Amino acid sequence: MIDVYSWPTPNGHKVHIMLEECGLRLGRDWQVHPIDIAKGDQFDPAFLKISPNNKIPALVDPQGPDGKPISLFESGAILLYLAGKTGKFLPRSDRDRFKMLEWLMFQMGGVGPMLGQAHHFRIYAPEKIEYAINRYTNEARRLYGVMDRQLQNQPFIAGRQYTVADIAIFPWLRSWQNQGIDWADYPRLKDWFDRIAARPAVQRGVAVLADARNPLTDDKARQTLFGAVQYQKR
Incomplete structure (x- = not known):
């Protein structure tokens, strides 16, 4: 266990x-x-x-x-x-595996930290600092744009396969409203998000401890x- x-x-x-x-x-x-x-x-x-x-x-x-x-x-x-x-969820070829790792690092170094800062300054900070709110809201929108463009010619973030990169990114986008995002600006990413959200395993995963918070x-x-x-x- x-x-x-x-x-x-x-x-x-x-x-x-x-x-x-x-x-x-x-x-x-x-x-x-x-x-x-x-x-x-x-x-x-x-x-x-x-x-x-x-x-x-x-x-x-x-x-x-x-x-x-x-x-x-x-x-x-x-x-x-x-x-x-x-x-x-780990591609077999070296080329595809490195592509997946590239987007996993994008999440770890960009999506997570920057959207986390957007959450903090937009919602949790004890004082509303306009500069910080604008900085991280704009960065959130930029990152969403990067992902939307990435999905222009492929169904998943790192290519044709559903991989660790998709699993890593998806939970951070569930709080899109808190990040100042309008899904209408990112139609390809919204389609990807809806497809991931519909997966039974994803639904089970996000339900874990959901009532505890x-x-x-x-x-x-x-x-x-x-x-x-x-x-x-x-």
Whole structure:
């Protein structure tokens, strides 16, 4: 049984979706351990042993590559591990595999961080800073445009196949309204989004822990996620 330490955020949902898409079923092949990031569970010493950057998700597989337990943090690394373990959603040819990795890195280095900043300054920041809101909203729109153009002549982000790159990007686009996005400006990307959202494994993945997350409204939770608690020496 694979242990997944997670929370219903885009990075958490990436791994939930990947597990389900790989044919691994919640409750049969893997189990989830909620890490409530608003309450500070991510700073628990036991969690820090497997995720030293105090971020979700993290994974512990008792049957690692050499038959011994392995723990992993960073969602991109976990996706690649699961793809290698199951032989799914990782293109076989070197050329196609590098193309997929190119777009996975695009998500890890661009889509996730930039859309995360858009969420922060548009919704969570204690003061509305016009410069920051405009900067990250415009960057979100630029990234959506990049993806929309990429889908001009192919059905999936990295080519003709559904891959880890699609699984990594999709959860971040579920909060498109919070990012200041109008889907009418990105018709090809909207078609891709709807096709991914309709996949049964994706629907199962985004349902994991969905009822556990509450709106971020109190100052204590804000301090835990964005303030002094986050930056304490450990």
